[in-house]
Amino acid sequence: MYNDMTWELVLRLLIAGVLGAIIGLDRAYRAKEAGFRTHFLVSLGSALFMIVSQYGFEAVTAGVESRFDPSRVAAQVVSGIGFIGAGTIIIHRQFVRGLTTAAGLWATAGIGLAVGGGLYWVGLAATAFTLLGLELLTILFKKTGIHSCSIKFSTGEKENLQKIIETVRQQESRITSYEAEKQTIGDTTRYSVNLILRCNSPKEEAAIYQYMQTLPDLFIEKIE
Numbered sequence: 001m002y003n004d005m006t007w008e009l010v011l012r013l014l015i016a017g018v019l020g021a022i023i024g025l026d027r028a029y030r031a032k033e034a035g036f037r038t039h040f041l042v043s044l045g046s047a048l049f050m051i052v053s054q055y056g057f058e059a060v061t062a063g064v065e066s067r068f069d070p071s072r073v074a075a076q077v078v079s080g081i082g083f084i085g086a087g088t089i090i091i092h093r094q095f096v097r098g099l100t101t102a103a104g105l106w107a108t109a110g111i112g113l114a115v116g117g118g119l120y121w122v123g124l125a126a127t128a129f130t131l132l133g134l135e136l137l138t139i140l141f142k143k144t145g146i147h148s149c150s151i152k153f154s155t156g157e158k159e160n161l162q163k164i165i166e167t168v169r170q171q172e173s174r175i176t177s178y179e180a181e182k183q184t185i186g187d188t189t190r191y192s193v194n195l196i197l198r199c200n201s202p203k204e205e206a207a208i209y210q211y212m213q214t215l216p217d218l219f220i221e222k223i224e
Helices: 003-031 036-054 071-087 099-116 118-142 156-169 202-214
Strands: 090-092 096-097 147-155 175-185 188-199 218-223
Touching: 003 036, 003 118, 003 202, 036 099, 071 099, 090 218, 096 099, 096 202, 099 118, 147 202, 156 175, 156 188, 156 202, 202 218
Parallel strands: none
Antiparallel strands: 090 096, 147 188, 147 218, 175 188
């Protein structure tokens, strides 16, 4: 028969999974690489490893004089989660994406370990602080602060390229990457451009984007 301790351990798994899923829902809402299922499994698995490291070897060590460190199994979670976190990091055109998601997975693993060890309030507080860091800080830094943006566009007017560069300089923004490809089909020539800007504020980025929309024969394909 199952005793009270067994049900408590099952409760730890449940709470750890729920807390991980809550953080994952935030990442899924923002269309990040790892969603609620990944965070759920990371937190649940971390709690399971902690429980196994604490109670899984009692039958082996019972009545035997031995030195046993229950933290060894749990410690491997901290290093092992790095492999999952590394899989969420993408480097593309001087942009590094997925670092926040990787750090979130690392924090989620810590939450699972805490709940698996019976530190319920610590796990709840860590979940609240993680969500606070993901949401509140995102809002604050989105309104102010330097950030990068990538604009991909095409145009048939070569003069538009110089006009955009001049506008960027007037806005005191900086071009960190500029790639232009010339395509000629018959008598028609078009330029496909990938532009990465370093803007001082969202207003500067919006001003550049609005100006580009006024230029003739210019099609904005993607903004990141």
